[in-house]
Amino acid sequence: MVEIVVILLMANLFVAKHLDKVCNKEEKLNAVETKQKAVKAGVIQTEAPTQEPRETEASKKEKALKKEAKKLGKSMDEKLRILVNKEHKVPADYKVKLVTYKKTEKIVAKIIRAPLEQMLKDGEKEGLSFQLCSAYRSNKAQQRLVDRDVRKYKRQGLSEEEALEKTYKVVQAAGHSEHATGLAVDIVSDHNTSLNETQETTDEFQWLKAHCAEYGFILRYPHGKTGITGIIYEPWHFRYVGKEAAKFITENQLTYEEFYEMAW
Numbered sequence: 275m276v277e278i279v280v281i282l283l284m285a286n287l288f289v290a291k292h293l294d295k296v297c298n299k300e301e302k303l304n305a306v307e308t309k310q311k312a313v314k315a316g317v318i319q320t321e322a323p324t325q326e327p328r329e330t331e332a333s334k335k336e337k338a339l340k341k342e343a344k345k346l347g348k349s350m351d352e353k354l355r356i357l358v359n360k361e362h363k364v365p366a367d368y369k370v371k372l373v374t375y376k377k378t379e380k381i382v383a384k385i386i387r388a389p390l391e392q393m394l395k396d397g398e399k400e401g402l403s404f405q406l407c408s409a410y411r412s413n414k415a416q417q418r419l420v421d422r423d424v425r426k427y428k429r430q431g432l433s434e435e436e437a438l439e440k441t442y443k444v445v446q447a448a449g450h451s452e453h454a455t456g457l458a459v460d461i462v463s464d465h466n467t468s469l470n471e472t473q474e475t476t477d478e479f480q481w482l483k484a485h486c487a488e489y490g491f492i493l494r495y496p497h498g499k500t501g502i503t504g505i506i507y508e509p510w511h512f513r514y515v516g517k518e519a520a521k522f523i524t525e526n527q528l529t530y531e532e533f534y535e536m537a538w
């Protein structure tokens with residue numbers, strides 16, 4: 275009798291345990307099914323919400339740069355804020371006072387005459403010899419430059435379209451040249467007046483590159499930045515932006531396009 279009771283008890287236990295397993299399995303299946311339904315219905319999301327990415331050193335630096343650029347932008351003379359490139363024309367209402375430079379036939383914006391004179395004078399004290407080969411240029415004069423280059427390339431066998439494309443890599447279209455603002459100048463060495471990359475090797479350029487920001491100028495079309503400026507490397511074209519902005523742009527190796535984007 276006792277044996278029968280023990281056997282029955284064991285049998286019960288087995289059944290209960292087995293049932294428990296079955297129930298658990300069913301519960302789990304139910305739970306999975308419920309979750310799947312909820313996902314389908316959009317009640318719950320399958321992925322945990324992504325965590326805020328930690329601020330990287332690079333983005334911290336960029337934030338600080340932007341903040342500084344904005345500050346500089348606010349204090350910058352309004353006449354100097356102008357951006358002129360392939361996309362940005364000189365605005366029709368842009369007015370700047372033009373003056374002649376040191377009794378030469380060259381014309382510059384009045385605002386840059388004194389710093390330009392000081393810069394070249396200080397360079398000359400170091401034994402350097404500069405030539406100011408281009409300064410203010412009217413839109414008409416700019417158009418003449420474009421036409422001249424297009425004619426030259428067409429003589430070489432290029433189509434009108436090809437000639438224009440080649441020209442605009444070096445010469446800006448009328449209305450799109452910084453020279454029309456009076457704020458830009460082309461300065462070359464007296465010993466090498468070629469407007470090409472050989473200018474880079476002259477002592478005059480090396481000195482200007484190292485010191486132009488102290489006088490408020492920037493090298494406007496730096497090496498390796500054609501993708502941003504749209505203009506080839508021009509180790510002769512300098513643009514006046516004022517001392518503080520020039521220092522900031524030069525130290526951070528920015529183009530004026532990048533600065534403009536951050537400042538305003």
Ligand SMILES: [Zn+2]
Nearest residue numbers: 408459460511
């Ligand atoms: Zn130029």
